[in-house]
Amino acid sequence: MILNLCQNSFFSDDVFCFTKMNSKNLYIFNSRLVTHVVFWVLYYLFFSVIWSTSHGLFYSFYLEFILLPIRIFAVYITLYLLLPNYLLKKRYFTFGLGYFLLIAVSAVLQRLFIYFFYDQLLLANTDTDFFSLKMLVRAGILINTSVFLLLSFKIFQLYLLEKAKNEKAIDSVLEIKADRRIHRVDTKDILFIEGKGNYSTYNLMDASKITAYGSLKKALEQLPENFIRVHKSYVVNKNEVRSFDSNSIQINDAFIPRGKSVADDLLVD
Numbered sequence: 001m002i003l004n005l006c007q008n009s010f011f012s013d014d015v016f017c018f019t020k021m022n023s024k025n026l027y028i029f030n031s032r033l034v035t036h037v038v039f040w041v042l043y044y045l046f047f048s049v050i051w052s053t054s055h056g057l058f059y060s061f062y063l064e065f066i067l068l069p070i071r072i073f074a075v076y077i078t079l080y081l082l083l084p085n086y087l088l089k090k091r092y093f094t095f096g097l098g099y100f101l102l103i104a105v106s107a108v109l110q111r112l113f114i115y116f117f118y119d120q121l122l123l124a125n126t127d128t129d130f131f132s133l134k135m136l137v138r139a140g141i142l143i144n145t146s147v148f149l150l151l152s153f154k155i156f157q158l159y160l161l162e163k164a165k166n167e168k169a170i171d172s173v174l175e176i177k178a179d180r181r182i183h184r185v186d187t188k189d190i191l192f193i194e195g196k197g198n199y200s201t202y203n204l205m206d207a208s209k210i211t212a213y214g215s216l217k218k219a220l221e222q223l224p225e226n227f228i229r230v231h232k233s234y235v236v237n238k239n240e241v242r243s244f245d246s247n248s249i250q251i252n253d254a255f256i257p258r259g260k261s262v263a264d265d266l267l268v269d
Contacts, residue, residue, distance in 0.1 A: 043146075044068055059118075066117050067110055074106040074147050079154050103147070107140035114139075174222060176202060178212040185210070187227070191251050192236040193219050203254070228266055231259045238267050 027035040048057070048064040078099065086095035114135075174190075176183045189205040195216030202210040202219075212219075220227060220235050229235050230249055234256045243250040244267055249258050 040068065040072065043071075063114070063118050066113050070106050070110050070113065071143060071146050073109075074102055074143050075150050077102055078147050078151055083151065083154065103140050103144050106143045107136050110139040110143060111136050172224065176210050176212050178210050183210050187224055188237075188239070190223075190227075190237055191240050192234060192254065192256055193227075195219070195233050195235075228262075229259075230262045230267075231257045233257075241267055 028038055044064055048061040051064065052060040082095055082098050082102070086092075086098060111132075172187045174185050174187050176185055185202065185204065191203045191205060193216060194201045194203065198213060198215060199211055200214055200216050200219045202212070204210070216229070216233065216235060220229055223235070226239050227235055227237055236249060236251055236256055240251050241249055242252070244258065244264075246260075247258055249256045249267065
């Protein structure tokens with residue numbers, strides 16, 4: 001289910017297409033940048049405090065500061081390269097190998113930073129062994145914990161978005177009562193609707209028509225956002241608009257009158 005979310009490459013404009021369109025409400029002030037900055041600041045403060053050493057908070061804050069770029073590097077490579085390019089495309093072996101190498105490289109970098117910029121520079125501890133397997137493994141575990149936590153959150157976020165997408169797809173089937181029958185019509189198959197008094201006529205993709213009792217306003221309320229009212233008597237599916245000018249809108253071979261108050265961006269957005 002979640003693995004079918006997006007089949008495009010990480011470098012494609014459409015990657016995480018559904019996420020980009022539907023996850024703005026998950027961000028602070030609807031800004032991804034602000035949300036990420038706030039998260040990493042809180043992350044830095046939190047781990048600086050809980051990993052406080054016997055040397056005091058200054059040393060702890062300094063150590064977390066020099067290690068933070070490595071954590072950020074590992075997290076973003078996982079979320080925005082390995083996840084969309086391999087895990088979501090079911091290339092599990094490649095994802096696992098890439099993830100292992102990423103954690104290994106990050107662990108070496110972390111150990112390198114600690115050795116030169118903390119042990120040697122700040123503590124002046126010349127007895128520390130850089131090639132300590134125990135310290136390298138510990139560094140890898142700590143980095144993996146951060147990456148895995150955020151990777152799990154990202155996958156859960158995509159799961160919720162995919163679930164909402166599937167529910168929306170189910171809701172796209174419209175039930176129209178006409179001629180003593182219930183007609184189940186996918187909204188994407190509706191080209192336009194013509195209103196005449198208390199009746200609305202649905203013009204469908206297969207050239208068939210369904211006339212049901214109900215105002216055009218009521219019909220529009222049951223349709224998704226790609227349907228717009230362009231005239232007092234017409235609602236159109238803007239995804240099916242072929243051409244338009246100031247007076248009319250072409251949908252297939254039909255020309256729909258266009259109201260003067262209908263802006264161009266409503267038809268092309």
